[in-house]
Amino acid sequence: MSAHVQSASKTSKSALIIGAIGVVFGDIGTSPLYTLKEAFGEHYGLAANHANVLGILSLVFWAMILVVTVKYVMIITRADNRGEGGILSLMTVVHRAIPIASPLTYGIGILGIVGTAFFFGDAVITPAMTVSSAVEGIKEIAPGMQAYVKPIALVILVLLFSFQRFGTERVGRVFGPVMMLWFVVIAIFGMLQIVKNPSILLALNPIYGVSFFLQNGVAAWLVLGAVVLCVTGGEALYADMGHFGRIPIRNAWMIVVLPSLVLNYFGQGALVLAEPETISNPFFSLVPESLLVPMVVLATLAAVIASQSVISGAFSLTREAVQLGYLPRMKIVHTSAHTIGQIYVPWVNNILFITVIALVIGFRDSSAMAAAYGVSVTGSMLIDTFLVIILASQGWRIKPIIIWVAGISYLIIDLALFSANAIKFL
Numbered sequence: 001m002s003a004h005v006q007s008a009s010k011t012s013k014s015a016l017i018i019g020a021i022g023v024v025f026g027d028i029g030t031s032p033l034y035t036l037k038e039a040f041g042e043h044y045g046l047a048a049n050h051a052n053v054l055g056i057l058s059l060v061f062w063a064m065i066l067v068v069t070v071k072y073v074m075i076i077t078r079a080d081n082r083g084e085g086g087i088l089s090l091m092t093v094v095h096r097a098i099p100i101a102s103p104l105t106y107g108i109g110i111l112g113i114v115g116t117a118f119f120f121g122d123a124v125i126t127p128a129m130t131v132s133s134a135v136e137g138i139k140e141i142a143p144g145m146q147a148y149v150k151p152i153a154l155v156i157l158v159l160l161f162s163f164q165r166f167g168t169e170r171v172g173r174v175f176g177p178v179m180m181l182w183f184v185v186i187a188i189f190g191m192l193q194i195v196k197n198p199s200i201l202l203a204l205n206p207i208y209g210v211s212f213f214l215q216n217g218v219a220a221w222l223v224l225g226a227v228v229l230c231v232t233g234g235e236a237l238y239a240d241m242g243h244f245g246r247i248p249i250r251n252a253w254m255i256v257v258l259p260s261l262v263l264n265y266f267g268q269g270a271l272v273l274a275e276p277e278t279i280s281n282p283f284f285s286l287v288p289e290s291l292l293v294p295m296v297v298l299a300t301l302a303a304v305i306a307s308q309s310v311i312s313g314a315f316s317l318t319r320e321a322v323q324l325g326y327l328p329r330m331k332i333v334h335t336s337a338h339t340i341g342q343i344y345v346p347w348v349n350n351i352l353f354i355t356v357i358a359l360v361i362g363f364r365d366s367s368a369m370a371a372a373y374g375v376s377v378t379g380s381m382l383i384d385t386f387l388v389i390i391l392a393s394q395g396w397r398i399k400p401i402i403i404w405v406a407g408i409s410y411l412i413i414d415l416a417l418f419s420a421n422a423i424k425f426l
Helices: 003-023 035-039 050-078 087-097 104-135 143-166 168-196 198-204 207-216 218-231 234-239 246-274 276-280 289-324 346-362 366-395 400-422
Strands: none
Touching: 003 168, 003 246, 003 289, 035 050, 035 218, 035 246, 035 276, 050 198, 050 207, 050 218, 050 234, 050 246, 050 366, 050 400, 087 104, 087 234, 087 289, 087 366, 104 143, 104 234, 104 289, 104 346, 104 366, 143 289, 143 346, 168 198, 168 246, 168 289, 198 246, 207 218, 218 366, 218 400, 234 289, 234 366, 246 276, 289 346, 366 400
C-alpha cells in the first residue's frame, strides 16, 4: 500500500471518529450538565457531604464502565445486523440465532417493538431536556433572564430539526469539531478542581458506592433515577452504529469521551466538597465567572448536538421498522453517496419536532423533565440485556456459566435502574 493511500486511510478513520464524536456522543457527552445536580436535588433529600458525594460519584463512574463501556461498546455493538445497530437489528440477529419455529420467536418480536417504543420516547425527551438544561445556564449569568430560557430553547430546537435534511455526514462534519472542543474544555475544568482536591479520586473505588447504599437504604435506590442520567446515550450509541461503524465509535469513546466525562464529574465532586453551596449547579460553578458567557454558548451548542444522536437513531430504527413490516412505507432520503446508513426520514423528523416542542412548552424546566427522563432509557437498556442473553446462549461460543453469571448481573443492574425510574412515571 502506498504512503498516499495509507495517509488517506488514516484521514478517513480520523474523520469517522470526529464525526462519531459529533453525532453519536452528544447525548452522553452533555450528561454532566445535569446528573450531579439532579442527584442532590430536592427529589431525594441527600446532603452534599463527603460520604454522599464520593458514593454518588462512585456509582456514576461504575455505571459508565459497566453499562456503556462493557455492555454497549464491548459487547452489544458486536451484535450488528450487516453493520446496522439498534434494538430492531438486535432482534433480527436474535431471530436468526434461534431455531425455526422456536417458542421464543413471538416474545422476541414483542420485546423488539416495546424497546423501539422506548427509544422513540428517548428521542423525544432528550432534545427537550438537554437544550433546556444548557440554556438554563444563562440564569448563572443574569438571574433576571429566566423568562427567556424557554423561548430561546424553542428557537434552538426549530433550527435543529430544520438542519436534519442535510444528513448526518454534513451534520457530523459541523458538529464533530464543536464536540471535540466541548470534551477538551470540560476535561480541563474538571482537572483543575481535581488537582485542588485529589482525594476525590477515592470515588474510583466501588466500595464507596456500596457504602452509600448501606448508609442510605431506600434513598440510595431512588437516587439511581438520577445516576442513570450519566449513561443516557448508551442505547443511542448502538442505534447510530450504522452511521459510522463499530470501530470509530469504540475508539471515540475510549480515547476522548470517557476520560473527559470522568474528569468533569470528579471535578464537580471536588468543587462540591470544597464549596457545598455549588451543588445547585455544579457544572457551571466549575467555570470562572469571566468565561461563563462563552461556556453557556458552548454548552448550548453541545446540547443541540446531544439531540442529534437520538434523532439519527430514530431515523435508523424507522427504516428498520419499515423493512420488517412494523411501520408503513414512507419516504427515506439517503444523504450520503458513500455510506448507506446515513439517512433522513422527513415524516419522523416532523413528528419528533412537534412532540419535542410540546414537551418544552408543557414542562416547567429541565429538572421537571429529568423526573421523566430515565424511564424510556432504562426500559430500552433492560430489553437490550434480555435480547443479548438470548443471543449469547443461542449463537455465541461462550460457556453457559459465563453467560448466565454476566446476564443475571446485568439484569440486576438494569432492573435497579428501571425500577428507580419507573416509580416516577405518574
